[in-house]
Amino acid sequence: MVFANIEYLFLLLLLIPYIVWYILKQKKSEATLQISDARVYAHTPKSYKNYLLHAPFLLRCLALVLVILVLARPQTTNKWQNSEIEGIDIMLAIDVSTSMLAEDLKPNRLEAAKDVAAEFINGRPNDNIGITLFAGETFTQCPLTVDHAVLLDMIHNIKCGLITDGTAVGMGIANAVTRLKDSKAKSKVIILLTDGTNNKGDISPMTAAEIAKSFGIRVYTIGVGTNGMAPYPYPVGNTVQYVSMPVEIDEKTLTEIAGTTDGNYFRATSNSKLKEVYEEIDKLEKTKLNVKEYSKRDEEYHLFALAAFLCVLLEVLLRNSVLKKIP
Structure with missing residues (x-):
């Protein structure tokens, strides 16, 4: 207490x-009675x-x-308690352009990415993890947090069409860098997942990679999509028809981004391959984080x-x- x-x-x-x-006061106020002998009162019972x-x-x-x-x-x-836990700071940069609705991964690229990302988060309870979404523009869906319940809820609500369509890879990296640049963690990582080539934004992917490198941030890039053609749902009236769309991933740029920041580039052509990519990234070094509990x-x-x-x-x-x- x-x-x-x-x-x-x-x-x-x-x-x-x-x-x-x-x-x-008691001594001064006690009443007194003078008698010649008090022995007669010796055995008088007290009230x-x-x-x-x-x-x-x-x-x-x-x-x-x-x-x-x-x-x-x-x-x-x-009592307030300070404890140390092992972890790293990670920003997930996820492409939400409409091409992520292609169904070469099941049920589609975006849903597969969300499922594997959620599993990845559940496997790293001690990490600070945040989410950046990008298409033609970019915004932070969730800043770095250890409250993974909130984070998983945010992932569940990710969908295409939230922002202007397109693929601004450089802007996605730059937005994630702003969330990591002031971090004190020994390991700062961006996991960038995209299925296209950079065609929007004011910052080029390589410029964003150089900025990340200057802050000691490693970027792991993931190109998601099969080789060749992929089925894409195209709404026609009240129905949905599927058209075959070519898979165009700028692997050269994604590889250079990863190489510039001492990261790695991975290609995920299926759900299992995507899971293997996250398992590989899961082997990153860890650093100590101070947590105050009250x-x-x-x-x-x-x-x-x-x-x-x-x-x-x-x-x-x-x-x-x-x-x-x-x-």
């Missing part, structure tokens, strides 16, 4: 002069009132102690206040009943 206003406990020192005053004579004073002192404790605000709480404080003054009230009430009852004095 701790006290929010511990300085009020110094008021307990006031009890010392109060007790001294009471003792002196129970003799034992209760100082009860009101004791109850008043106890009530004062309890009131002071109430003012000091007793609280129950757990618990909510609960006020516990209620019982002390109730006890003080009962003490005062009992004192009043004793003074006006059993110990009532006749003037």
